[in-house]
Amino acid sequence: MPAAAIVDQLAVRLSATLGSGGVSRGDDVLRAHGSDESWHPPAPPDIVVFPASVDEVVAVVSACRETGTPIVPFGAGTSLEGHIAALQGGVCVDLTRMNRILRVDVGDMDVTVEAGVTRKQLEARLLPEGVFFPVDPGADATIGGMVGTRASGTTAVRYGTMRENVVALTVVTAQGRILRTGSRARKSSAGYDLTRLFVGSEGTLGIVVEATLRIFPTPEAISAAVCSFPSVDAAVACVVDTIQIGIPMARIELLDEIEMDAVNRRSGLAYPVAPTLFLELHGSESGVAEQSAAAAEIAAEHGGSDFAWATTQEERTRLWHARHEGYEAVLALRPGTRGYVTDVCVPISRLAECMAETRRDIEEAGLFGPIVGHVGDGNFHVTFLVDPDADDEIRRVEEVTERMVRRAIEFGGTCTGEHGVGYGKTRYLELEHGDEAVQAMRSIKDALDPAGLMNPGKVLP
Amino acid sequence: MPAAAIVDQLAVRLSATLGSGGVSRGDDVLRAHGSDESWHPPAPPDIVVFPASVDEVVAVVSACRETGTPIVPFGAGTSLEGHIAALQGGVCVDLTRMNRILRVDVGDMDVTVEAGVTRKQLEARLLPEGVFFPVDPGADATIGGMVGTRASGTTAVRYGTMRENVVALTVVTAQGRILRTGSRARKSSAGYDLTRLFVGSEGTLGIVVEATLRIFPTPEAISAAVCSFPSVDAAVACVVDTIQIGIPMARIELLDEIEMDAVNRRSGLAYPVAPTLFLELHGSESGVAEQSAAAAEIAAEHGGSDFAWATTQEERTRLWHARHEGYEAVLALRPGTRGYVTDVCVPISRLAECMAETRRDIEEAGLFGPIVGHVGDGNFHVTFLVDPDADDEIRRVEEVTERMVRRAIEFGGTCTGEHGVGYGKTRYLELEHGDEAVQAMRSIKDALDPAGLMNPGKVLP
Numbered sequence: 001m002p003a004a005a006i007v008d009q010l011a012v013r014l015s016a017t018l019g020s021g022g023v024s025r026g027d028d029v030l031r032a033h034g035s036d037e038s039w040h041p042p043a044p045p046d047i048v049v050f051p052a053s054v055d056e057v058v059a060v061v062s063a064c065r066e067t068g069t070p071i072v073p074f075g076a077g078t079s080l081e082g083h084i085a086a087l088q089g090g091v092c093v094d095l096t097r098m099n100r101i102l103r104v105d106v107g108d109m110d111v112t113v114e115a116g117v118t119r120k121q122l123e124a125r126l127l128p129e130g131v132f133f134p135v136d137p138g139a140d141a142t143i144g145g146m147v148g149t150r151a152s153g154t155t156a157v158r159y160g161t162m163r164e165n166v167v168a169l170t171v172v173t174a175q176g177r178i179l180r181t182g183s184r185a186r187k188s189s190a191g192y193d194l195t196r197l198f199v200g201s202e203g204t205l206g207i208v209v210e211a212t213l214r215i216f217p218t219p220e221a222i223s224a225a226v227c228s229f230p231s232v233d234a235a236v237a238c239v240v241d242t243i244q245i246g247i248p249m250a251r252i253e254l255l256d257e258i259e260m261d262a263v264n265r266r267s268g269l270a271y272p273v274a275p276t277l278f279l280e281l282h283g284s285e286s287g288v289a290e291q292s293a294a295a296a297e298i299a300a301e302h303g304g305s306d307f308a309w310a311t312t313q314e315e316r317t318r319l320w321h322a323r324h325e326g327y328e329a330v331l332a333l334r335p336g337t338r339g340y341v342t343d344v345c346v347p348i349s350r351l352a353e354c355m356a357e358t359r360r361d362i363e364e365a366g367l368f369g370p371i372v373g374h375v376g377d378g379n380f381h382v383t384f385l386v387d388p389d390a391d392d393e394i395r396r397v398e399e400v401t402e403r404m405v406r407r408a409i410e411f412g413g414t415c416t417g418e419h420g421v422g423y424g425k426t427r428y429l430e431l432e433h434g435d436e437a438v439q440a441m442r443s444i445k446d447a448l449d450p451a452g453l454m455n456p457g458k459v460l461p
Numbered sequence: 462m463p464a465a466a467i468v469d470q471l472a473v474r475l476s477a478t479l480g481s482g483g484v485s486r487g488d489d490v491l492r493a494h495g496s497d498e499s500w501h502p503p504a505p506p507d508i509v510v511f512p513a514s515v516d517e518v519v520a521v522v523s524a525c526r527e528t529g530t531p532i533v534p535f536g537a538g539t540s541l542e543g544h545i546a547a548l549q550g551g552v553c554v555d556l557t558r559m560n561r562i563l564r565v566d567v568g569d570m571d572v573t574v575e576a577g578v579t580r581k582q583l584e585a586r587l588l589p590e591g592v593f594f595p596v597d598p599g600a601d602a603t604i605g606g607m608v609g610t611r612a613s614g615t616t617a618v619r620y621g622t623m624r625e626n627v628v629a630l631t632v633v634t635a636q637g638r639i640l641r642t643g644s645r646a647r648k649s650s651a652g653y654d655l656t657r658l659f660v661g662s663e664g665t666l667g668i669v670v671e672a673t674l675r676i677f678p679t680p681e682a683i684s685a686a687v688c689s690f691p692s693v694d695a696a697v698a699c700v701v702d703t704i705q706i707g708i709p710m711a712r713i714e715l716l717d718e719i720e721m722d723a724v725n726r727r728s729g730l731a732y733p734v735a736p737t738l739f740l741e742l743h744g745s746e747s748g749v750a751e752q753s754a755a756a757a758e759i760a761a762e763h764g765g766s767d768f769a770w771a772t773t774q775e776e777r778t779r780l781w782h783a784r785h786e787g788y789e790a791v792l793a794l795r796p797g798t799r800g801y802v803t804d805v806c807v808p809i810s811r812l813a814e815c816m817a818e819t820r821r822d823i824e825e826a827g828l829f830g831p832i833v834g835h836v837g838d839g840n841f842h843v844t845f846l847v848d849p850d851a852d853d854e855i856r857r858v859e860e861v862t863e864r865m866v867r868r869a870i871e872f873g874g875t876c877t878g879e880h881g882v883g884y885g886k887t888r889y890l891e892l893e894h895g896d897e898a899v900q901a902m903r904s905i906k907d908a909l910d911p912a913g914l915m916n917p918g919k920v921l922p
Contacts, residue, residue: 188875196657414649
C-alpha cells in the first residue's frame with residue numbers, strides 16, 4: 001500500500017493535471033471503484049481519476065510510475081473475478097469519460113472507440129447504419145473491460161469472442177507511453193500478435209484506451225426459437241449434432257429446469273419446466289427458414305418439443321429478454337441471497353458429462369444452483385444462491401466450484417470461458433496451463449511491467 | 462557463426478542422440494535447408510537434424526543452448542521472406558519426420574498434428590471423415606510452418622487465418638522445455654494468449670512441435686464461379702458490396718488481365734483477358750443457389766460478365782487448379798526469369814486505389830508484374846518476373862516494392878498479409894507498428910529467448 005503522504009502528494013499532482021473534477025478521494029467513490037459484481041472481497045483504491053483523453057491517461061500512469069503507485073483500470077465494474085479490486089491500493093483509472101465513438105466505417109466493417117464506450121452505447125450508434133457489434137456479455141460493460149477480460153457471451157458460437165473481434169488497440173504502457181497494436185488490415189503476418197496479447201490481459205500489461213473492432217451487417221432475417229428436452233444430455237446431444245452438420249447457429253443457450261422455472265416466474269411465461277435450448281439463426285429469409293427446419297428435425301430426433309420460432313422483432317426481444325433476465329430471475333427465487341457465478345468451458349464432447357457431474361455435486365452438497373450455458377462453445381455457468389451470513393454454505397459452494405474447475409481442466413477445458421482470472425482464479429492458472437506456460441506469462445509480465453504496478457495481484461499467481 | 466570445433470562436437474553429440482540418420486552435414490542437404498522459395502540470398506546451416514519426437518527436439522535445443530548455437534526450424538521450405546535462412550549458421554531443425562496426425566475428433570471439430578504434417582496430408586486424412594481444415598496457402602506447407610508465418614490464403618475471408626484456426630500448441634522453448642499453450646476449450650479467458658503469441662512468431666520464440674487445429678464440416682454444396690470485369694476498380698467495388706451485404710463468400714480471388722492471360726495459356730482456357738474474380742460459396746444447396754444469384758446481381762451492377770457457376774467437383778477442380786497454377790503460369794510468360802512475390806494487405810476501402818497506384822508504378826518502372834489478390838481480405842500479390850542477371854531490373858523491382866509497402870502502411874494496412882517477416886521485411890516493422898510496439902516485441906523476445914538463439918535475425922529489426 002502506498003504511504004499516506006505519497007497518496008496526498010499524488011492527489012495534488014493529479015488534480016493539477018486533470019482538474020479537481022477529474023480526481024476523487026470520497027469514501028463512496030473509492031468503495032464503488034473497489035467492488036465488482038462478484039463474491040470476492042472488495043478492495044478500494046486510494047484515489048480514483050477520471051481521465052478524458054489518452055494524454056491524461058499517460059499523465060496519470062507517469063505520475064504513478066514515478067511514485068511507485070499501483071494502477072487499476074476501471075470500466076463499468078461489472079466483472080466477476082475481482083478484477084478491479086485495488087489489492088495493493090493505489091490509483092483507480094475510471095475510463096468512463098473516454099466514451100467517444102471515434103469512427104464508424106461500414107465500408108471496411110470496423111469501428112474505433114474509446115475504452116469507456118459501453119456495449120449498449122455502441123449498439124445504439126450502429127443500429128441505424130444497418131450493422132452491429134456481435135460480442136454480448138449480457139452486462140452493459142465497457143469495450144475496454146471487454147477487451148481486458150476477453151469477454152464473449154451468447155453470440156460467440158457464430159461470431160467469436162473479443163479475441164476474434166478486436167482488430168487493433170491503443171494502449172498506455174506501464175512506462176506511460178502510447179503503444180499501437182495491429183493495423184486496420186483484416187489480416188497480417190507482420191510480427192508478434194500484440195493485439196491478442198493485450199486482449200485478456202486484464203490491465204496487467206498496460207491500459208487499453210482505444211479499440212478498433214469488427215462490425216457485421218445486420219442479418220436480413222433473424223429467427224429465434226425455444227425448445228425443451230427430456231434431459232440435459234438430450235439437449236447437449238442436439239447441439240453437438242447441429243454443430244457437426246454445420247448449421248451456422250448465431251446463439252445456442254441451454255437453461256436447466258431450475259433456471260426455466262425462474263425465468264417463467266420472472267417473465268410471466270409458461271415454458272415447460274425442463275432443460276431448454278434458446279436458439280437464434282441469422283441469414284437470408286430462405287436460408288434461415290431452411291436452417292430452422294434442419295434444426296427442428298435434429299431436435300426432434302433427440303426428443304425435443306416442437307419448436308416455436310419467433311421471427312418478429314417483438315417476439316425475439318421478449319424471448320431474449322427472458323433469457324437475459326435469467327440472473328435476476330434466479331436471485332428472486334431465494335430472496336436475501338447473493339449470486340455466486342461460476343464459468344467453466346470444456347470441449348463440447350465432454351459437456352454433458354461435465355454438467356451431469358456438476359449437477360450431482362450441487363445436489364449432494366445440498367446447494368441451490370441452476371445452470372445456464374453457452375453450450376455451442378462448451379461454456380456453462382452455475383449461479384449459486386448463497387446466504388451471505390451462512391459460512392458453511394459458502395464453504396460448500398467453494399468446494400463444489402473447486403471440483404467443477406478441476407473437472408473442466410481434466411476434461412481438456414478451462415477454468416474460465418469468458419469471465420477472466422481477476423484475483424479469484426489465479427490459483428488455477430498453473431493447473432490449467434502448466435508450470436512452463438505460467439512462467440512464460442510471468443516473463444512477459446516482467447518484461448512489459450518490470451515495476452509490477454499494473455493491476456497487481458491479477459491474472460498471475 | 463559457431464566455430465568449426467563447436468560444430469564438430471555438436472554434430473557428434475546430436476548423432477549420439479538422434480542416430481546418424483537423424484543428422485546431416487552434406488553440402489546438398491545444407492544448401493537445400495538454407496533456401497526457401499524467395500528472392501532473398503540463402504544461408505545454409507552448419508548441421509541439419511531430423512528429430513522424430515518432441516523429446517528429440519528438446520535434446521537438440523538443449524545441446525544448442527549449451528553450446529550457444531543458433532537454431533532454425535524448417536518445414537517444407539516454401540516460405541517467401543528468407544525465414545529459414547541460417548543467417549548466423551547453426552542447426553536447422555527439419556521437422557518433416559514429425560508427421561503424425563495424432564488425433565481427429567469430428568465431435569469436437571478439432572485435430573492434433575505434429576508440426577511436420579503437411580496441409581495436403583491433413584486434407585487427405587480428413588476427406589473421408591466429411592470434414593476439412595480450411596487454411597490453404599497454396600503451397601503444400603507444413604502445419605508448423607503455417608503456424609510460424611500466420612499463414613492464410615484463398616479461404617481466409619470465410620474461415621480466417623491460422624490466427625483463428627489454431628486452438629492450442631506444444632512448443633519447445635529456448636530453454637529446451639516443453640510448453641503447452643491453450644486448452645481444447647473453444648474459448649477461454651484464462652491468462653495471456655500464448656497460442657496467438659506463438660502463431661506468427663516464425664520460430665523466434667520457440668519451436669512449435671504440435672498443433673491442435675479447428676476443422677469444419679465439408680459443406681453440403683459448393684459452387685464456384687468466374688466473372689470478368691471492365692476494370693480492377695469495378696471488380697473490387699463488386700467485392701466491397703458483396704461483403705457489406707453479408708454474402709458469406711468462401712473465396713474471392715482477383716486476377717488481373719495479365720494473370721488471366723497467363724492462366725489461359727497455361728491451362729488451355731479461353732477466359733476473357735480482363736480483371737476477373739474467382740468466387741466460391743459454401744453452404745446448403747438452396748443457400749448456395751440463393752447466394753450465387755445475389756452475387757451475380759451485384760456483379761452485373763458493376764459491369765461483370767455473366768457468371769458461369771461450376772457446381773460439380775470436376776468443374777471446380779479445373780477452375781481452382783487454374784487459379785492455383787497462376788504462379789507457374791506467370792513464370793512461363795517470361796522464360797528464364799524468376800518470380801519475386803510481394804504481399805501487402807490494406808483495408809478493403811483502399812484496395813482499388815492501392816492496386817491502381819501499384820499498377821502505375823509497375824508500368825512506369827517498365828516492369829512485368831501481374832497482380833493476384835485475396836481481395837475479400839484486402840490482400841494482394843504482385844509477381845514480378847525478374848531476370849536474375851539484370852541488376853538494374855532487380856533494383857527497380859525493389860524500389861516499386863518499397864513504395865508498395867509504404868503505401869499499404871500509409872493506407873492503414875500491413876507490409877505482409879500472410880507471408881511473414883522473415884529477414885526480408887524486418888526493416889518495415891517500425892514503420893508499420895511504431896517504435897513502442899517494436900520495443901514491446903523485442904522485450905518479449907528477450908524474455909522468452911534471452912540468449913537470442915531462436916531463428917536469429919528474423920521478425921525483429
